[in-house]
Amino acid sequence: MRIALTGATGYTGGKVLAALLARGDSVPALARPTSAGPRGGDVRWIEGDLADARALDLLVEGAEAVIHVAAVYRTAGHPDSYYREVNVGGTERLLQPRARFGVRRFVHTSTVGVHGDVANPPADETAPIAPGDVYQATKAEAEALALDFHRRRGVPVTVVRPGAIYGPGETRFLKLFRAIARGRYAIVGSGRAFYHPVFIDDLVAGFLLALERPEAVGEAFILAGPRYVTQSELAAVIARHTGGRVLPFHVPAAPLRWAGALCELVCIPLGLEPPLHRRRVEFWTKSRAFSIEKARRLLGYAPAVDVDEGVARTAASYREAGWI
Numbered sequence: 001m002r003i004a005l006t007g008a009t010g011y012t013g014g015k016v017l018a019a020l021l022a023r024g025d026s027v028p029a030l031a032r033p034t035s036a037g038p039r040g041g042d043v044r045w046i047e048g049d050l051a052d053a054r055a056l057d058l059l060v061e062g063a064e065a066v067i068h069v070a071a072v073y074r075t076a077g078h079p080d081s082y083y084r085e086v087n088v089g090g091t092e093r094l095l096q097p098r099a100r101f102g103v104r105r106f107v108h109t110s111t112v113g114v115h116g117d118v119a120n121p122p123a124d125e126t127a128p129i130a131p132g133d134v135y136q137a138t139k140a141e142a143e144a145l146a147l148d149f150h151r152r153r154g155v156p157v158t159v160v161r162p163g164a165i166y167g168p169g170e171t172r173f174l175k176l177f178r179a180i181a182r183g184r185y186a187i188v189g190s191g192r193a194f195y196h197p198v199f200i201d202d203l204v205a206g207f208l209l210a211l212e213r214p215e216a217v218g219e220a221f222i223l224a225g226p227r228y229v230t231q232s233e234l235a236a237v238i239a240r241h242t243g244g245r246v247l248p249f250h251v252p253a254a255p256l257r258w259a260g261a262l263c264e265l266v267c268i269p270l271g272l273e274p275p276l277h278r279r280r281v282e283f284w285t286k287s288r289a290f291s292i293e294k295a296r297r298l299l300g301y302a303p304a305v306d307v308d309e310g311v312a313r314t315a316a317s318y319r320e321a322g323w324i
Contacts, residue, residue, distance in 0.1 A: 002026045003211070004059045004103070006050065006094065007069030008043075011170050012109075012162070012203065016067060017043070019204045030059050030070065050090025053097075060097040065105040065211055068094055071142075073135060080134045087138035088145060095149045103156075105217070107210045110143040110161045111136065112196065112222055112290055117282075121194055121289030122228065125161070125220050132282060143220065150218050158216040160206060163224030163290065166310060167200030168317030174324075177315060180235060181242035181324040188281060189253040191232035194289035196224045199305035199313075209299040221295040225310070226303050228289040237308055241315040242324055257281045 003020055007013030008029035020027050026042045033047050048055020050070060060066060072078065072086040091108065098106055115123050116130030131137040143159045150157040166173050179185040198206075206223035210216045229237070235246045260281055263274035295301035305313075318324045 001064045002028070002062060004063035004066045005029045005069065006059070006067070007071070007109075010069065012165055012200065013069040015167075015200050015204050016069060016207050019208060023208075028059050028063060030055060050086055050093060053093055056094050057097045060094070060101050060103065063101070063103050065103050065107070066094065066098055067107045067109075067207060067211065069109045071109070071139065083134045083138045084141070087135075088141045091142040091145055095146060095155060098149075098155060105211055106146065106149075106155055106157045107207060108143060108146040108157060108159045110139050110159050110220070112161045112163050112224065112288060114140040114143065114161065115290075117286040118194070118289050119287075121287055122291040123222075123289065124291040125222055125294055132286065147218070147220070156217045158210045158218075159220035160210050161220060161222045162203050162206075163196040163198040163222070164288065165200060165203060166197050166314055168314055169321075170200065170314070173314065174318065177238055177242055177318055178324050180238045180246060181244035181315075183245045183247070185235065185244070186247040187232055187235060187250045188256060188284035189231075189250065191230060191235075191250060191284075193231050193285055194228045194287040195231055195234050195283075196228035196288045196290050197234075197307060197310065198223060198225045198303065199310040202303035202305050206295065206299070206301050206303075209295075209301055213299050215298040219294075219298065221299060221301070222290045222292055223295055223301065224290050224292050224303070226306050229307055231284055234307070234311075237311045238315070241308075241312045242319075253281055253285045 003025050005017055005027050008017045009031050017027060028044045028046055030048060031045050032049050046055055046059050072083055113136040114129050114131050115127045116132045129140050131140045146157045149155040203223055239245050257278055260276045260278040263276045267274040
């Protein structure tokens with residue numbers, strides 16, 4: 001197939017790109033001029049971003065399907081309007097040429113974060129949409145927009161909501177692994193909040209199922225790992241595979257939340273990355289526990305990498321790179 005891809009120079013998009021090329025697909029991929037994409041394989045790099053309508057036309061024209069991964073993540077220094085422009089506006093602009101050129105599947109990447117703090121775990125796709133920050137709010141708006149294109153214009157949209165993505169080479173978990181490996185990590189809050197990671201190989205397999213299965217059209221799917229764990233369990237698994245330790249005390253969440261708010265107040269107007277965010281406190285205190293039954297039933301999704309194996313493989317990659 002000829003499959004248009006956004007986000008191909010990022011971690012998840014890059015893994016999706018590799019999987020598409022491995023099965024023989026032709027991939028036009030969107031990339032900023034400053035982004036370094038992999039070379040080799042049947043990739044046609046199209047310079048531009050989600051604000052560039054001409055680049056999006058070139059990306060989608062002639063494609064049989066679109067996989068939309070690109071988004072602005074939770075990065076300091078951006079006003080809320082920037083998140084909305086990229087995550088919502090960019091999705092709408094990408095859908096418009098799709099409506100004109102008529103691809104057979106549009107896979108849109110959202111996040112389980114649209115469900116917010118899960119009060120009655122595990123949550124499934126019918127749980128309330130309750131985003132807790134601007135990133136999650138704009139991802140919720142974007143997936144609603146994509147599904148509206150399906151309902152009103154017949155665009156064959158599928159939405160995927162990944163859990164917390166991790167795996168070899170992924171760096172969002174690096175600070176956590178490094179702190180535990182060095183014995184400088186303490187649990188914030190009770191440690192009983194749930195966390196639901198998904199290993200990158202399982203997630204990519206889910207993307208391909210969402211691309212291919214006819215049952216996926218018009219639906220949203222949570223793609224997470226085989227099980228969720230508590231924060232304390234996650235830290236213990238990381239300690240075991242890094243040779244590190246978790247400090248034998250817990251840190252109260254409230255003072256850290258106040259400190260995070262103050263850091264944001266001072267740093268964000270200056271375009272600086274705050275040393276502490278409120279969202280980092282939420283990592284320890286908000287529950288993220290989900291059911292993947294719908295994806296199992298309709299897509300045949302069968303994640304194979306448990307937290308223990310996934311953390312071991314991730315830790316090994318960090319160690320090989322000299323990061324821990």
